[in-house]
Amino acid sequence: MADIRLNTEQRHKAIVQAATPLFARKGFAGTTTKDIAAAAGVSEALLYKHFPSKQAIYKEILQSCCKTGDPILARVHELEASTSTLVHVIYILMHRLVLGGGATHPDWETRHRLMLNSLLEDGEFAMLVFDRVMELTYPTFQASMKAAEEAGDFVDGPGAPINRFWFVHHLGAILAYVRLPKKPLPHEGAIQEVVAQACWFVLRGIGLRDEAIKAHFNPKALALLQL
Amino acid sequence: MADIRLNTEQRHKAIVQAATPLFARKGFAGTTTKDIAAAAGVSEALLYKHFPSKQAIYKEILQSCCKTGDPILARVHELEASTSTLVHVIYILMHRLVLGGGATHPDWETRHRLMLNSLLEDGEFAMLVFDRVMELTYPTFQASMKAAEEAGDFVDGPGAPINRFWFVHHLGAILAYVRLPKKPLPHEGAIQEVVAQACWFVLRGIGLRDEAIKAHFNPKALALLQL
DNA sequence: GTCTATAGTAGGATAGAC
DNA sequence: GTCTATCCTACTATAGAC
Numbered sequence: 001m002a003d004i005r006l007n008t009e010q011r012h013k014a015i016v017q018a019a020t021p022l023f024a025r026k027g028f029a030g031t032t033t034k035d036i037a038a039a040a041g042v043s044e045a046l047l048y049k050h051f052p053s054k055q056a057i058y059k060e061i062l063q064s065c066c067k068t069g070d071p072i073l074a075r076v077h078e079l080e081a082s083t084s085t086l087v088h089v090i091y092i093l094m095h096r097l098v099l100g101g102g103a104t105h106p107d108w109e110t111r112h113r114l115m116l117n118s119l120l121e122d123g124e125f126a127m128l129v130f131d132r133v134m135e136l137t138y139p140t141f142q143a144s145m146k147a148a149e150e151a152g153d154f155v156d157g158p159g160a161p162i163n164r165f166w167f168v169h170h171l172g173a174i175l176a177y178v179r180l181p182k183k184p185l186p187h188e189g190a191i192q193e194v195v196a197q198a199c200w201f202v203l204r205g206i207g208l209r210d211e212a213i214k215a216h217f218n219p220k221a222l223a224l225l226q227l
Numbered sequence: 228m229a230d231i232r233l234n235t236e237q238r239h240k241a242i243v244q245a246a247t248p249l250f251a252r253k254g255f256a257g258t259t260t261k262d263i264a265a266a267a268g269v270s271e272a273l274l275y276k277h278f279p280s281k282q283a284i285y286k287e288i289l290q291s292c293c294k295t296g297d298p299i300l301a302r303v304h305e306l307e308a309s310t311s312t313l314v315h316v317i318y319i320l321m322h323r324l325v326l327g328g329g330a331t332h333p334d335w336e337t338r339h340r341l342m343l344n345s346l347l348e349d350g351e352f353a354m355l356v357f358d359r360v361m362e363l364t365y366p367t368f369q370a371s372m373k374a375a376e377e378a379g380d381f382v383d384g385p386g387a388p389i390n391r392f393w394f395v396h397h398l399g400a401i402l403a404y405v406r407l408p409k410k411p412l413p414h415e416g417a418i419q420e421v422v423a424q425a426c427w428f429v430l431r432g433i434g435l436r437d438e439a440i441k442a443h444f445n446p447k448a449l450a451l452l453q454l
Numbered sequence: 455g456t457c458t459a460t461a462g463t464a465g466g467a468t469a470g471a472c
Numbered sequence: 473g474t475c476t477a478t479c480c481t482a483c484t485a486t487a488g489a490c
Contacts, residue, residue, distance in 0.1 A: 002473085002474065002475090005473060005474075006473080007473085008473080011473075011474095025347075026256065027254055027256060027257070027347065028257075029253065029254060029256040029257035030254070030255075030256035030257075032464080032465060032466085033465075033466060033467080034464085034465075034466095042474075042475090043474065043475055043476080044466085044467080045467085045468075045469090045474075045475065045476080045477095046473075046474060046475075047467095048466090048467060048468070049473075049474080052467095053466080053467080054465095054466065054467090113347060116343050116346060116347050117347065118408075119343060119404050119405060119407050119408060120252075120254065120340060120343050120344065120407065121408070122408050122410070123405075123407070123408025123410045124408075124410075126405065126408070127410060127411075127412075127413075130412075130413045134413065155437060157424075157427055157428075157431065157437075158423070158424055158427055159416070159420070159421075159423075159424030159427065159428075160415040160416060160424075162413070162414070162415050163414050163415055163416070163421060163424050163425075164424070164428060166413050166414055167398060167424075167425055167428045170397075170398060170401045170402065170405070171394060171397060171398055171401070173401060174397040174398070174400060174401040174404075175397065177346050177401075178346060178350075178353065178397070180346050180347065180350070181345075181346060181348070181349050181350025181351075181353070183349070183350040183351070183354060184354075185354075185357075186354075186357045186361065186389070186393050187389075187390050187393055188387040188389050188390055189386070189387060189390070193386070194386075194390060196385070196386075197384075197385055197386030197387075197390050197391070197394075198390075198394060200384055200385055200386070201384075201386075201391060201394045201429075201432040201433070202428075202432060204384070204431045204432045204433075204434065205428040205429060205431045205432035206428070206431075207431065210382060210384075229455085229456065229457090232455060232456075233455080234455085235455080238455080238456095259482080259483065259484085260483075260484060260485080261482085261483075261484095269456075269457090270456065270457055270458080271484085271485080272456075272457065272458080272459095272485085272486080272487090273455075273456060273457075274485095275484090275485060275486070276455075276456080279485095280484080280485080281483095281484070281485090
């Protein structure tokens with residue numbers, strides 16, 4: 001069945017890779033070991049040489065998948081704190097959440113599905129992903145909010161800055177989630193438009209002044225970058 | 228097994244009611260007919276006298292559950308369009324999404340879970356729920372945005388009003404979703420606080436001026452109403 | 455209207471050969 | 473390292489009695 005012989009580590013990885021989209025699409029209960037074996041191109045027996053149980057495969061997927069961060073998001077920390085950076089970080093975050101990573105990181109859909117499954121289960125994976133997202137982007141986000149305030153572009157509001165950060169992330173996330181079924185959705189206009197509107201919405205929401213948004217937010221130019 | 232004999236209609240309803248939280252919690256694949264029968268207090272055989280298949284039970288649950296609207300939301304249309312109404316509608320919507328309906332409508336958690344499952348499946352149920360929410364609350368929301376604009380409390384922004392409505396709803400929804408696992412979450416502060424901050428965030432987001440929010444949004448007073 | 459009993463299948467996991 | 477064959481349990485669904 002297996003096309004070629006792989007060493008233990010390679011086969012182990014291959015099984016995880018093959019199983020990931022299955023668990024993402026059909027959930028833990030809906031995925032059978034038969035499915036996994038077929039997707040991995042091996043016999044069911046071989047699965048059990050590498051993993052003690054189906055549960056163990058799932059656990060390992062959640063472990064490994066929450067660690068891999070989007071390569072673009074990983075570089076956000078390089079940006080200097082400013083109003084402009086605040087606008088761009090938010091655009092990047094929203095854009096990648098909703099539109100995915102294109103060629104550089106095509107697997108956002110899988111991650112979104114694993115997130116939803118996790119929220120229906122124990123939420124463990126979701127927590128780890130939240131930690132990761134925060135680690136990658138919040139320092140720059142927070143510093144840029146502060147910079148924007150000092151520049152007079154920002155009006156503070158009630159509540160912790162971290163909560164505002166999560167509101168931004170949450171909106172991007174749920175826009176992605178409601179698009180998972182490939183059905184017509186309540187939103188009006190093309191998805192790029194909706195994302196741009198959502199960015200404007202959250203920029204206002206965190207407290208950026210309309211003039212600052214107008215000055216720094218150029219969604220059409222950003223869209224050309226196809227990031 | 229069955230405590231008492233019910234007529235066809237009653238038993239039918241009882242099965243649906245018993246099965247609903249099971250499908251919500253464990254998804255379609257994770258719920259067994261044995262579970263359903265036990266929860267309904269009947270034999271598995273009896274399920275099949277009322278429904279041709281497990282799938283049929285699930286379908287009927289999704290059909291019936293998307294029709295029942297929250298009784299408070301159903302009365303939103305009675306409110307007159309104004310800035311104040313805009314603020315209150317948003318608070319009511321967010322509050323009920325996140326904190327649930329208390330005694331009047333305790334089953335928000337089940338609905339949230341069915342929503343997440345639907346987004347992982349074909350999204351049909353999600354669409355129907357979206358329609359229902361929009362039907363109940365959007366007319367008042369839209370009219371109040373217009374009234375707020377005429378009162379000078381509101382600065383219009385880019386994009387269709389309906390999208391801003393959905394951004395509001397989405398944020399409330401996802402705050403509820405991330406709370407489904409009873410785990411500590413990224414947000415800072417008590418959940419009532421977070422909801423109040425989220426309301427402020429979306430009020431800004433749709434374009435309400437800070438002065439108008441300050442004038443009309445009194446979360447502590449609203450919280451006392453325990454609505 | 456409801457049950458017990460059971461058919462038939464699919465699921466997770468293992469034994470043992472190569 | 474990989475497979476075929478198999479075990480046993482759990483699952484969906486039905487038959488037939490009360």
